[in-house]
Amino acid sequence: MKQTELKNLSLLLLTAMIWGAAFVAQSAGMDHVGPFTFLCTRSILGGLFLLPCIPLFDRLQGRHPSDQITGDRGTRPTLLFAGLCAGAVLMIASSFQQIGIQYTSVGKAGFLTAMYVIIVPFLGLALFHRRLEKRIWLCVFLSVFGMALLCLSGSLRLELGDGLELLCALGFSIHILVLDHFTNRVDPVRLSCIQFFACAALAAVPMLILEHPTMQVILDAWLPIAYAGILSSGVGYTLQAVAQKKCDPTLASLVMCLESVFSVIFGWIILHEVLTVREMLGCVLMFIAIVLANLPAKQTESAASI
Numbered sequence: 612m613k614q615t616e617l618k619n620l621s622l623l624l625l626t627a628m629i630w631g632a633a634f635v636a637q638s639a640g641m642d643h644v645g646p647f648t649f650l651c652t653r654s655i656l657g658g659l660f661l662l663p664c665i666p667l668f669d670r671l672q673g674r675h676p677s678d679q680i681t682g683d684r685g686t687r688p689t690l691l692f693a694g695l696c697a698g699a700v701l702m703i704a705s706s707f708q709q710i711g712i713q714y715t716s717v718g719k720a721g722f723l724t725a726m727y728v729i730i731v732p733f734l735g736l737a738l739f740h741r742r743l744e745k746r747i748w749l750c751v752f753l754s755v756f757g758m759a760l761l762c763l764s765g766s767l768r769l770e771l772g773d774g775l776e777l778l779c780a781l782g783f784s785i786h787i788l789v790l791d792h793f794t795n796r797v798d799p800v801r802l803s804c805i806q807f808f809a810c811a812a813l814a815a816v817p818m819l820i821l822e823h824p825t826m827q828v829i830l831d832a833w834l835p836i837a838y839a840g841i842l843s844s845g846v847g848y849t850l851q852a853v854a855q856k857k858c859d860p861t862l863a864s865l866v867m868c869l870e871s872v873f874s875v876i877f878g879w880i881i882l883h884e885v886l887t888v889r890e891m892l893g894c895v896l897m898f899i900a901i902v903l904a905n906l907p908a909k910q911t912e913s914a915a916s917i
Contacts, residue, residue: 615857622854623866626847631873633843634717635881637709640835645822646709649836650702651814652829656840658807661800661849668800693793694805700789701848702810704782706817707775715772721871722762723776728868729755730784732861738788747861747904754900758871761893784864790851791860803849865904872897 640649712720729751735741793802818824829836855863872894879886886894 619854619858620862620866622850623858623863624869626850626854627867627869628873629842629847629850630867630870631875632877633839633847634721634870634874635877636835636838636843637712638717640832640839641709641713643828643832644824644836645818646706646713647814647818648822648824648829649832649839650705650709651811651818652836653840653844654702654807654811654814656837657844657848658804658811660841660845661804661807664845664849665800665804668798689793690797690801691805693789693797693802695809697786697789697793697802698806698809699813700782700786701806702813704779704786705810706814707779707782711772711775711779713772715770715776717874718762719773720776721874722758723773724779724783725758725868725871726755726777726780727784727787728758728864730781731787731864734784734788735860743861750865750900750904751861753903754865754868754897757893757896757900758868759893760889760896761875762871787855787860787864787867790855791863794853794855799853799855800849806848807844862904865901869897869901 637649644652708720708724711723715723732741732743732747732751736743790799790802851863851867875886875890875894
């Protein structure tokens with residue numbers, strides 16, 4: 612594996628860690644505010660967090676501040692369009708997740724949300740005719756089986772919350788492919804910043820119509836909102852956008868699905884919850900899938916070398 616690929620996969624692994632801990636913040640935040648209020652406020656924080664980061668990234672990468680693209684074909688309208696598309700998909704997917712978690716267990720929510728690991732290659736094959744090695748398909752199904760062992764404690768009967776989380780998984784699968792399409796055309800940090808403000812604007816409509824939040828209830832939930840907005844949104848999604856620039860979307864989804872593993876690990880470390888043998892086996896299977904997916908493929912010798 613090339614050093615650049617290893618770096619990008621490491622960033623995605625860090626993203627999975629941040630998102631794994633975010634389940635705690637999302638659950639705690641819902642004790643005080645509604646799902647659209649939580650989504651709107653965390654998205655605003657994520658966008659505000661990235662605003663001062665843009666000139667810093669420009670300086671680190673040696674770009675002129677007015678240069679808003681990373682590829683030759685990018686333009687400012689392309690950047691705006693990319694941010695609006697990513698923000699709209701992010702708002703829909705996150706809304707399904709935030710609402711669905713009220714009607715199902717956290718374990719089921721984690722498993723069903725991470726089903727994007729198997730939806731992404733199917734969408735890539737159906738929409739873009741991307742062929743995948745048999746080894747990658749094996750890793751996809753192995754990781755899904757591992758998540759089932761890790762997260763499911765009862766029967767997988769499809770109830771309201773389960774259906775919403777499956778729609779969430781479909782939304783995040785589309786979000787991964789949208790980022791994969793645009794990150795080689797525009798600056799990923801600016802893209803991430805725009806997508807958060809777009810997501811916040813779209814979430815504000817149902818928030819004001821359905822929830823009527825007050826400043827006091829938002830302040831009551833400031834800690835989970837701050838974590839979800841600054842770390843999960845501002846840091847996590849930006850790392851995803853930066854890393855996916857040079858990473859296959861299926862491999863990216865495989866690494867990011869480890870958020871379900873990290874949610875259990877953080878529960879064990881912080882909340883002193885005990886991992887069962889089944890849950891530990893699920894963690895092992897998912898890590899095996901990640902390692903196996905990133906092993907270099909065997910190269911056949913060309914006719915010229917015979």
